Amino acid sequence: MSTNMAPAAATSKSGRALARTLAVTSGKGGVGKTFVTANLAAALAARGQKVLVLDADLGLANLDVVLNLHPKLTLHDVFTEKATLEQAILPAPGGFHVLLAGSGMVEYSRLTPEVRDKLLYIIDLVKPRFDWVLLDTGAGISDVVLFAVSLATDVLVVATPEPTSLTDAYATIKVLATQQGRREVGLVVNQANRPGEGKLICGQLQQVLQRFVGPTPGQTFRLELLGEVKNDQAVRQAVLKRQLLLEHYPGSDAAQAIKALASKLLA
């Protein structure tokens, strides 16, 4: 996905290219946002990328649950200066790294200037060290979620064909377009019931956006379908066992879809 939000080849002072930051968000919870994030991270890592997943769901983080990790040190400890960033960045299965929010973050679930500064500080610190920083945001369109998304150069919205998920995904994209001036958002349709459903949903969303969000003069809004993940038995198994789909069911349709998503992002 190309983006006009920030140059992809931005470099740090040391000359190393800064990570591409991708916020994964959904509007509605429970649509597989964290599942997609974790497996996408593994797919990017398999392609030789240095990847960090940052748990930006400060109020109700569950990346550790999805990955079956029991972290001793979390973002909370970095915020409270009980741990250094190096200590809190943990290796995860799948060959990528995570920075988990952990419990005790409820106090950060509302956007205060303090939370804003801390998130900015963390992002700036990790950007020079990785090729990709994936921000797993919380559900809903809270100001923390919107702020976390605003820190990313690219946005990926995860939705399922369910009406409530579509409505919330639409609302999220609309807010991002009208409040953050986003002109391009990626879409992953998760739990697709049949081939082509992702394309259909993307087209539909794009049409409504075109009509109601409207192109500002000289600019068009583009919603790009980056992935369609089939409603797959393998996904249910992986989620239940708290395993990475890509590691344990690499041949499944869903795993192939996630790999294709990674390829599109790297293209």
Add this chain to the structure above:
Amino acid sequence: MEPSATPRPVDASELRLDLALQLLQQAGAMLPEAEPFSAAWLQGVVDALCDLSSKDALTGLVNRRSFEMALSREVDRVARSGESALLLVLDIDHFKAVNDNYGHAAGDLVIKAVADAIGQTVRPMDTVARVGGEEFAIILPSCLPTFGVTVAERIRERVAAMEVPVTPAQSLRVTISLGGAFAPQWVRSSSLLWMERADRQLYRAKAEGRNRACLESQVESLVSAEEKGMLFAVTQQESE
């Protein structure tokens, strides 16, 4: 401090409850009918104290403390449900003049009368609170934007129309100014921010000459029925 595994049973008769009971009596609260110092009786006393500490002594309205709790709850509820909720803040115009000219007892009567008038104008589900001397706030859940001005105006008119007898020979008329703002739908925000927005409208009502209601101009709801209709037009046909 670690809570012990088995809590020591409390001998209620050892508790010093005279002040609590005195407070309840003075407030005219019903004391529990259960056997004194039994668990049920103690529960009744605690409940009565909770009730007392959530209400304003003069008007019987919700006080500032429980209003703030209710407002936070409403912000969270609306963030999840996307329902439309209105917060109105109002204050009695030139109230200081009432106190100065007729005394504080008259001022209290006016405050009570305004509280009653508000109570009669809103729905039972709405939370009416006295948040300061002559300041009130009302939380109206499930209040559609189109009704906001109507509700605010109804309250304003009711107060402006009433006469408050302050002495057997004298009645007063007062007016109020109102400010209102709708909760941010779908966006988890803070109650403080919501209160600030309503307050800004109240200042505007005061600045524009008092005895009026000003509501923040409603930003369009995030997803309109028309948008939803269009969103599902094709997908629904497909699944049929």
